[in-house]
Amino acid sequence: MTLDDLPTPCLVLDLGxxxxxxxxxxxxxxxxxxxxxxxxxxxxxxxxxxxxxAPDFGPITVSTLAEARTFAEAGWRDQIYAVGITPAKLDAVAALNAAGAAVKVITDDVEAARAIAAHPGGLQALVEVDVGEARGGVAPDGGALPEIAAALGPRLAGVLSHSGHSYAGRSPAEMAAIAEAERLAITAAAARLREGGLAVPIVSLGSSPTAMHAARMDGVTEVRAGVYMFGDLFQGQIATHPLDDIAVTVLASVIGRRPDRNTLLLDAGALALSKDRSTQAAPRDWGFGRVLDAAGHPLPGEPMVARAYQEHGEVHAAAPLPFAALPVGARLRVVPNHSCLTAAAHDRYHVVEGDEQVIATWNRVNGW
Structure with a gap:
């Protein structure tokens, strides 16, 4: 089977x-x-x-209970569910752990910590620490940190941070500086708790850019990263990976041609690509995605999806598009701005390895 045999739009993953x-x-x-x-x-x-x-069922991070359940059943026992836990979800995590998993949860809330401590199931939790992103987490030098840790008691597994603000960096040197600030903050949080007599076995930090460019990791036990696996047009521009090494694309078909406007219409719109516009803040703005030929090669004029409707993507280019080679039905591939969000619209990967031959189909774990 080749890419020509697939229905469009669909998700393509290059194994190489x-x-x-x-x-x-x-x-x-x-x-x-x-x-x-x-x-x-x-x-x-x-x-x-x-x-x-994560070969040999090594430790992983997950973001949904559906992921936790699926990966635990497949053999990945050591997990961190890295989204703030609610008391209503504790029974589900405890059930996974009773079946042999070791899923740890995170919290930045003292009442949630008390619920974790009081739960009859086997639970462990990390305190989430804010190291600069200002999303979730407590200050490493604030009073909430020891209060939450004390509320967890023997169920305290460690401290955890996420440097999502690293996405504002634009060079390896900037990423290294953000990584060092994160390291200093999370290790200071761990030191405070240890000075108070608490065990802090896990000191977990990470984002793909800082994991890639950190200069020091002393005091840290583990690093978490995810988007680096696939990469995307934004990560490629902030030095997480080479710009051409983006593993996922959306295969689309030409459904309309407008030579007078030098535009094409594709059957991949917002629902297939997402409406993420992260490259708008990057050195090069790729609209809703860069458009390549069916083999994954660049086209004249560096075309991109400039407008995204629910099921339509409108392609613009800086040079005349090769309309003679792109009749209605022709296949093109769209490189995503943000691979996490684009992939989330699809239920499977059609796997290739450097060409248009489909060598496997891999299912995704969607939903929550």
Whole structure:
């Protein structure tokens, strides 16, 4: 089967690019002996990808209970569910752990910590620490940190942070500086708790850019990263991976041609591509995605999806498009701005390896 045999729109995953990206991160983490890579499966949501990213059922990070359940049943026991837990979800996590998993949860709330401590099931939790993103987490030097840790008591598993604000960086040097600020903050939080007599076995930090470019990791036990596996047009512009090493694309068909306007219409719109506009803040804005030919090669004029409707993508280019080679029904591939959101619209990957031959189909774990 080839890409020409697939219905469109659909998601294509290049295995060779995926393997290169995995090797790049593994090499980055290997610079720090003793540091564990805990891949975040929120982007890939795939058992087959997990086999490559976390071989031998190594530790992973998940973002939904559906992921936690699926990966636990497939053999990945050591997990961190890295979204703030609610008391209503504790029974589900405890059930997974009773069946043999070791799913740890996170919290930045003292009442949630008390609920975790009081739950009859086998639960462990990390305190989420804010290291600059200002999303979730408590201040490393604030009073909430020891209060939450004390409320967890023996169920305290460690501290955790996420440097999503690293996405504002634009160079390896800037990423390294953000990574060092995160390291200093999370290790200071761990030191405070240890000084208070608490055990803090896990000191977990991460984002793909900071994991790739950190200069130091002393005091940190593990690093979490996820989008590096696939990459995307935004991550490629902030030095997470080479710009051409983006493993996922959306295969689309030409459904309309407007030579007088130098535009094409594709059957991949907002629902197939997402409406993420992260490259708007990057050095190069790719609209709703870069358009390549069916083999994944550039086209004249560097076309992009400039407008996205629910099921329509309108392609614009800076040079005349090759309309003679692009009749209605012709296949093109769209490179995503944000692979996490684009992939979330699809239920499977059609796997290729450097060409148009489909060698496998891998299912995704969608839903919550």
């Amino acid at each position: 690019v995926l393997k290169r990206n995995l090797a790049l991160m593994q090499a980055a983490v290997a610079r720090f002996p003793g540091l564990t890579l805990r891949p975040h499966m929120k982007t890939a949501k795939s058992i087959e990808v997990a086999r490559l990213a």
